[in-house]
Amino acid sequence: MIKVLFGTESGNSEMAAEDIAQYIRDSGESAQLVPMEDCDVSELAGAGLAIVITSTYGEGELPETTQPFYDSLAEIRPDLSALKFAAFGLGDSTYETYGNGIDVVSALLRELGAQQVGDTGRHDAAKGLALSQVAVDWVRKYLPELGRLAA
Numbered sequence: 001m002i003k004v005l006f007g008t009e010s011g012n013s014e015m016a017a018e019d020i021a022q023y024i025r026d027s028g029e030s031a032q033l034v035p036m037e038d039c040d041v042s043e044l045a046g047a048g049l050a051i052v053i054t055s056t057y058g059e060g061e062l063p064e065t066t067q068p069f070y071d072s073l074a075e076i077r078p079d080l081s082a083l084k085f086a087a088f089g090l091g092d093s094t095y096e097t098y099g100n101g102i103d104v105v106s107a108l109l110r111e112l113g114a115q116q117v118g119d120t121g122r123h124d125a126a127k128g129l130a131l132s133q134v135a136v137d138w139v140r141k142y143l144p145e146l147g148r149l150a151a
């Protein structure tokens, strides 16, 4: 089971999460969509494997539903050494703080002991490429490895 965690302000990260989860299911693995606001961070390590998706808002800040997840992680500081995660960020390169959100969340997950799988995927709204395509192309690259880890 791969948990697909998303945090968002205006819904794009949720769409990316849905596309990624659907691709995983179509490929024969199981995936569970989890909004970050519903995630109990003290049970996160039990997930074993997660894909973490968030946008960036404001001036390099976390979007509305990622901020409480981040704050809980920073406060509770669960031991995440049993967690492996892959990261996908949404942003817009016309901002100086392009893609800061996913970098901030990934850094905290690693600090708490989680191990990142693969390179952080990115969708840049300024490039005009379809979000769904960029998200699915990214997860396709890592699915064999994620599938092995989920087994």
Ligand SMILES: Cc1cc2nc3c(=O)[nH]c(=O)nc-3n(C[C@H](O)[C@H](O)[C@H](O)COP(=O)(O)O)c2cc1C
Pocket: 007, 008, 009, 010, 011, 012, 013, 014, 054, 055, 056, 057, 058, 059, 060, 061, 063, 090, 091, 092, 093, 095, 096, 097, 098, 099, 100, 125
């Ligand atoms: C008011 C506003 C501020 C934003 N600030 C940033 C930013 O600082 N850095 C960045 O990379 N993208 C920024 N973006 C772009 C969003 O991250 C991008 O539109 C993303 O697709 C939104 O995803 P979401 O709907 O999941 O929140 C901003 C967008 C808006 C509307």
